[in-house]
Amino acid sequence: MTDVEENVPLKDPGDAESGPCKPETSGPTRQYMSSPKNHPFSLIDTVNDVSKLSKEIGMNHDFHMEEKVLPPSSLEGRVKETMHNAFWDHLEEQLLATPPDFSCALELLKEIKEILLSLLLPRQNRLRSEIEEGLDMNLLRQEAEHGALNVPRLSKYILNMMTLLCAPIRDEAVQKLENITDPVRLLRGIFQVLGLMKMDMVNYTIQSLQPQLQEHSIQCERAKFQELLNKQPSLNHTTKWLTRAAADLSTPPPSCPDSPDSSSVVCPSPSEAANSPEPLNPKMVLSQGFLNLLLWDPEDEEFPETLLMDRAQLQELGAQLRQLTILASVLLVASSFSGSVLFGSPQLVDKLKRITKALMEELKSRPEEEAMLTVSEQVSQEIHQSLQNMGLAALSSDNTASLIGELQNITKKENCVHSVIGQRIHLFLKCCLVLGVQRSLLDLPGGLTLIEAELAELGQKFVNLTHHNQQVFGPFYMEILKTLIPPAQALETEVGSL
Template identity: 40%
Template sequence: MPKEADHLEGGGDKESKEERTQDASEETVRKRVRANTPSPHRGNTPQVSVEELMETARGVTNMALAHEIMVNHAFQVKPAELPEGSLERRVKEIVHKAYWDCLEAQLKEDPPTYGHAIKLLAEIRETLLSFLLPGHSRLRFHIEEVLDLPLIQQQTENGALDLSRLSQFIVGMMGSLCAPCRDEDVNKLKEITDIVPLLKAILSVLDLMKVDMLNFAISSIRPHLMQQSVEYERSKFQEFLEKQPNALDYTEKWLEDTVRCLREAAADGSSAASSDPPSLIPLNVHNQAYLRLLRWDHDSDLFPETVLMDQARFQEMQQEVEQLVLLSSVLLVVYTTTGEAISGLPGLMETLKNTVNVMLADMHTPSFSEQEALTTIGEKLCFELSQCLSQHGYSPFSADRKSSLMGQISATIQPDNAVRKLMGSRVQSYLLAALEFSQHKTPPPLPGGLVPVGRELKELAVRFSRLVNYNKLVFSPFYQKVLDKILSGGGSP
């Protein structure tokens, strides 16, 4: 993996949101498996042994890892870090100190003893060779020639071993093989003169290079993994289902509730579904079910098992939707209230949008007060609009107009506010259209009023569609069985 691996550094900026989902997803799955949650449909929970339960948990964990690699394009393996002050960390530190103290004592003997050093060189040699690609025959020959273990053994017997020279060769080879993100670490090795600290630092950097190589391999083979990953996840879930027969109960309830909502909408003659059941074909039910995940009550409703590994992602998207709805609602109020005076003014929309975005940045934190934020937003927007109107020769805002605009902005806090409901409905319609258009390269047109948040909404729709389509690929056989039962009258929606 010589310098071709430049892209190992890519995706780092996305880690803050996406990669933290891996541990959360796996832990959520483990908890659900260990809890062996009673079925909402059945009264009895199957009895399983502790060994079977732990084996199932391990299988689900492996499935979660495979899933994370596929859906998180910024996924990277991280070096293992034991918790500070933990017993495991303390034991590791003691063992490592004893090893390096022993090596230093051997090298200070007269004559020096090289037993530990030769084993260490053999390990380093194999690690360097493991980094080579099939075409690196020249580098392979050079490493095997310099780190020739029988020759090194002979040199120790004759007192001719030059550990410093070999260490410098190793550092130079590491510089040729490392990813660009390790250049600084390798350069620091060149500043170490004492042999034992140098060998210790070499092993530490080699461990990091192993992680880099693994991430390089993951990024290289990801495009070829799709079909295998789908089959692997499906088979692992099937194994899980055989041991936990109630493992689809919350998925069934999720789909049943979706069918019930569609039937009620059709009966009411609402626009959410036509009066005759085209809305109940499986594809429509699937899409509507996934859309419901963006309105989920995560505090009271248990998440469907088939999307459990992505619960954190869906929750994050749900928060993005809520913020986009409120943002677009405020901007629509401003433009409908202020009228033609500000329409078409260059840069004004972006300025107003940035002002509102800053105030809503912490919208989903416990300390956030939506009422206070909307009041402040109203004051700031009135000030900016007054300045803008004055600069372009219009009369500034009167007290009545300011009061009216601030009142309408504050009113968007209500979930049943007409503007907020309208924007929420249009965002949902766009995301539903994105699912229906996901096989086409051309995205659906933006509904009216959403142009100011069009870029963010399109990016969200792409991520949402990719996640949903991958989930459909994996779990479509399970969904089909559940929906066949529900739509044929075997279910109880």
């Protein structure tokens, strides 16, 4: 989901000219595909100017737009609400005047007509003709001049048309409007629902264009990167990155240190699939390379040239990975002290997750030890209170001290729980690249089930980014990988799958 600031709809609704009687009708939308002639791509800071929105839509199959909702307490929200109320109050005064003044009503009807037309598909010519005839602005102006403009009748006609055009999810909202008898309240409700219908059309169009946007983004990004290579023919950092990934795969993984539940953990089948001892192949090396990027040192300037544009996003995913590692570690330690009965309560788990997530934000501005002390004290307090509420025996003073101590040390690299959870999340992400997110969620390693939703979100973002970059830079990667992997492994057959 993305909020944008430009009020440019995807389809051309024929916007009415702005005027004093025209309120805002919907939240922000934006033109998603622009003509390359109007918006040429240029090489600035290693292809950072490639359309990020086009790329995001192409990468994310679930991408959709939502109206930007201003907080009622914000200054902008209060100003907008005041202006809207003033407009509708003014419209009511005009309609109640003797004789009635229909100037604002006409502007309103004109914009409603344009919105309805914008919701039509190209093949819906009959409905287009009906709307043009039913809301003929020349005829409506003549009726208004003679004081004969029938606003209730027109509102009913608009509602009937909205019923035909709205998505099923909006049926209930349109039906509720039919019970409103006050003409001003009805028109205001019509505008609100039309705003939602416009956003539905935007998202429908985005989904329709998604394959074209994906291909457009891939071709443009690859072409512009080739321009960069023509000027600076060097992929030294990318080569080092892939070389390190190949070396990592050739080295046996370290054994997991002991943890509170390590003796009871059974490796799931996805994990076995991801770790199967197969000969090196391009997919394996690239997957390992992208996993290494999530743990990349921010101070290391030897970042792969092919991924400079996505460095900020990869760092963000790395930060999410670290937060989830801490969160799962906190929950695992807490459950080992409080017992399965207490942790069988979804309410307690959700509360501990909210507390830990909120306090982890302070890790960005406070010393880590200080922030984790606050986390350990808050979690210990919640467990104590929950045990008391359920009539269970409270933790002894020794157990309480041990709980706080273990929670406080979770962020340290040598901490066994932190190490085990980190390896398991790393393994889960590797499974996502091999088997997909949904299959990898079917059999999560021990200690990760309590953060399943968060892992699914992280895994999907990581898979989308990895897959997109493999499609864009596959030919460049293959040239490097040919020097790292023996030719006998039929590298050429892998090119199409990158």
